[in-house]
Every structure is written in C-alpha cells, then in structure tokens.
Amino acid sequence: MYLIVGTLVIVLLTLIYKWSVAKYHTFTERNIPHETPKPWIGNLSFGDIFGSVSTLQRQIDQHEQFRGSKIYGIYFLRDPIFVVRDVEMIKTVGVKEFDHFMNHMSIKEIETPFSKSLVQLKDREWKEMRNILTPTFTGSKMRSMYELINVCSEVGVQYIEGEIKLNGGNSIELEMKDYFTRFTNDVIASAAFGFKVNSFEDKNNQFFKIGQIVTKITTSAVVKSLLFMMLPKLMKALNVSIMDDKNINYFKSLVYDAMKYRVENKIIRPDMIHLLMEAQRKDDDGEKKFSDDDLLAQCLLFFFAGFETVSVYLCFLTYELCINPEVQAKLYEEIQSVEEQLEGKPLDYDTLVHMKYLDMVVSEALRKWPPAPRTDRHCNADIDLRDENNDIVLSVKKGDTLFIPIIGLHYDPENFPDPTEFRPERFSDENKHEIKPFTYLPFGVGPRNCIGNRMALMEVKSIVYHLMLKFKLLPAQKTVKDMMSNIKGITMVPKEKFWIKYETRETKLKLKLKLKQQQLSCGIYLRAMS
Helix, strand or coil: CHHHHHHHHHHHHHHHHHHHCCCCCHHHHCCCCECCCECCCECCCHHHHHCCCEHHHHHHHHHHHCCCCCEEEEEECCEEEEEECCHHHHHHHHHHCHHHCCECCCCCCCCCHHHHCCCCCCHHHHHHHHHHHHHHHCHHHHHHHHHHHHHHHHHHHHHHHHHHHHHCCCEEEEEHHHHHHHHHHHHHHHHCCCCCCCCCCCCCCHHHHHHHHHHCCCHHHHHHHHHHHHCHHHHHHCCCCCCCHHHHHHHHHHHHHHHHHHHHHCCCCCCHHHHHHHHHCECCCCCECCCHHHHHHHHHHHHHHHHHHHHHHHHHHHHHHHHCHHHHHHHHHHHHHHHHHHCCCCCCHHHHHCCHHHHHHHHHHHHHCCCCCCEEEECCCCEEEECCCCCEEEEECCCCEEEECHHHHHCCCCCCCCCCCCCHHHHCCCCHHHCCCCCCCCCCCHHHCCCCHHHHHHHHHHHHHHHHHHEEEEECCCCCCCHHHHECECCCCECCCCEEEEEECCCHHHHHHHHHHHHHHHHHHHHHHC
16 A cells, blocks of 8 residues: 555646646757756746845856857746846847747636736737827826826925934934835825825835735735646646735725716816826727727726836946945035026926936936846747847747846946946936947837836935935935945835935025124124124
C-alpha cells in the first residue's frame, strides 16, 4: 500500500515538475540570450516574490547584463517574455508595427469591472474607446479642471502650516507617502468622482479608507495573481476573485448616483464624470457611445492610477528636491519670479504649464523614478523584427509577450550619462535634443501611451509649486540615504518610507518686517546710549 502511494506521489511530482519547465526550451530554440530558469519561478527569485530584494535594481542590472544583445529573454514563472533592449526595435514594436502589438498582456479568465477600462481593452474596442476619450484630455479640458486640483493643493499646504503652528516651531517632519496619498485621494474625489473631501481633517473618511484597501498590495493578492498566471482556468473554476466586490460596489454607487443626480438636476461640474458623460452622449442613431459600465471602468482606472501612482511619484520628486538643495534653490527662484509676475493674482493653468525649470525637474524625476518601470505588448500576428542590416533578430509569433524595459533605458549611461545623478538640465532647451528618441518613456510608448499624462502632470506641478512657495524641503532624521537599495519587492515604496522636514520660508514680506523691526530696535538702542 505504502509502495503504491509513494509511487503515485513520485509520478505526480514528476508530472508537476515537467509541467512547470515545459516552456523553458523557448529561448534556447529561438537563439535568445537568457539566464537559466528555476522550476516554477523561472528567472524570478523568492526575494522578488516575497519582497526582500529590489526588483527595480534587478531590472536595471538585467539591462546592463545583456548590453550586447538587442533582445534578451526572461522566464516570468513559466512564461517566456522577450525583453526588447534595442531602441530601433522599441520604435518598431511601439509605433511602426503597432497593429501587430496593439494589446497589453492580460489573463482573460480574470473578469472585473476594471476589465472594461482603456488599459485592459483590446483591438477594435480599445481603438474606439481611445478615440472617444482622447478629446476628454485636451489642454482646454484640463484648463477647466485646473481649479479643482489647485484648491486641493492649497488645502494640502494649509494642513502643513497648521501642523507647524501646533508644533510650536517653524518646521515639522512628515511621512510623505501618507501625506501625498491623502492629497491624491482628495484630488480624485473632486476631479474624478465629483464630490469634496478633506482627508487631512477627516483622516478616516470612507473614500480614503476604501482607496487604501483596494490599492494595497498584500501577500494574498500577490499569491492570487501568481496562481492566476499559472493556473487561470482552475482559479476561474474555483470562483476566486482578486478584487473585493463590496469595495467596487461602493465606487459603482458613487458614480451612478452622481450621474443620475446631475441629469435630474441639470448640474454641470468640470470634473471627470462630466467629461465622460459628455463623451458618452448619444450619437445620431440615439445610442450611447458607450455604456454606464464602460464609464465606471474609466473612473476606476483614473482612481487606481491617481491614488497610488501619482502619490508615490510625488514622494520621489520631493525626496530628490530635499537631497538636491541647489536644484531646490533654482526652482524656488523660478517660483518667486512667477509670483512677482502674477502680482497677487492666483496661479493659473497656463502660467503653471509654461514654467520651464519646474517642467525640467518633473521630467528628471520621471526619468529616475518612472511610474511604470516597464511596459508590455502582446503580439497578435507573426512578424520578423530586423536589425539595421535587415537581418532577422527575432521572429515574433502570435501570442508572444514583449517587455519594454523603461527603467533600464532610463538608467543606461549610453542614454543618460551619470544616470544615478539628478540633473534637470538634461531636459533644458539647450540639451533635450541630445536625448535619443525612445530612450525616455515615462508614460509608455506609441499610440498606447498613458492618456491621462496631462492631468497627472498638472496635479504634480500644482502641489509642488505651492509646497515650494511656502516651505524649504530638508532631510529629516529618518530620510533614506540610499533610496534604490531601500525599495524592496514589487512596490515602489522604501522600507523606511519617505520622511522630509518642512521648514517655513521667510517670504519677502516677512523679511521686510523683520528688517524694519531690527532698524526700530537699533534706533531705540542708539537713543538710549546717547
């Protein structure tokens, strides 16, 4: 009996092993350089999976490791992924042969309300939705939405001023991930979902709490995602869900109730729901251009992108300003110059987007800390990728997945000399022409790039302007010295988090009053001495 059981166990383990390594011949057969994979996890390490090593640094190291190759391979668990390292081939995949690489990779067995979002749609459905949504993100539409975001920026600054006042000094140390998550939460609530919330005052409001829950990357969520990649049909048969329906229903109620109320009361508010409702309007045949569920999916997309991605990027940007005082000083000079030009008037959208040095600083922070370290494309028809001599480098087959290594490109010294240094001047009018096309891809590449980048940049520049105007950013006691090595796992948050000291600036008015007081004191002293 034991012999039979033992034999069955050995047979079962052998079959599982063979299944786990069944695709590991792909790169060898197709003459693609790669590291030797391990059963089940491929070229991942347990440190990658459980968050004990820096996956960002690992991607940079891989890019350097295969410097002599135009394309190299990695096994992501069982699946072979072709990483396109050559800039001309990135152009081919992202632009020239876009019709062959129109879609992102996805697991069809995972069905959520998010499945109808622009980032998940495929082929004709994606193209139609992209065409409908593109006018929603023009400069004029962003201009109309600017005031909603600017108000949130001012509230964020007022919160720090209040905390400094309560602290009884002229400075305070803050953990910026919490701060910027509250800021982006309020921006999304106002600019996307159409209602006001102040997460600095009402720290446990429902919108913020649910936002934290649905965007938190837990061990359970990581394991579920990995199992969906390896065993999608089994996970679907078991009815396993990655997203909590209860939390998604909360957002559904918010969106649908807001739409109904606006239609019934003829209310117009220059936010994302209004812009999407405008885009959704009935065509000549009396049919809506897309359903309410489609509209909900786009709102969810903006929520996930804005809540976590923008808040983390703002942490990196303010961190760089904190540890690069000469850059901060130069940016403050520009802000002071703009304040003088405004002559007491509030900052407006057109003035903000034309601030050159602010744009250079934001661009350099996007280079060092891109929101997406890599992007992907799924091949939908066989095609040959050729080099400059017209020789075939890779015959891509239908169903193959390709990665474009954004962070690898951004940290490649051939593209950006001294890549670990923070140099906004790379993006000055005098120098930006030296940046090779398709080496700087913070918002993706080609027609499938990030549609909301204008809104994200407006949000980032608005809060940075107001923070820099009122405060000097200094290293705190807990400020991380080596950020890259402190980031572990797949998240973009360092183990020690983001700590910055905010010190109140002495404005020109304060300096004048101080000087006048000193002169007055000096006069009293001289009279007393005479």
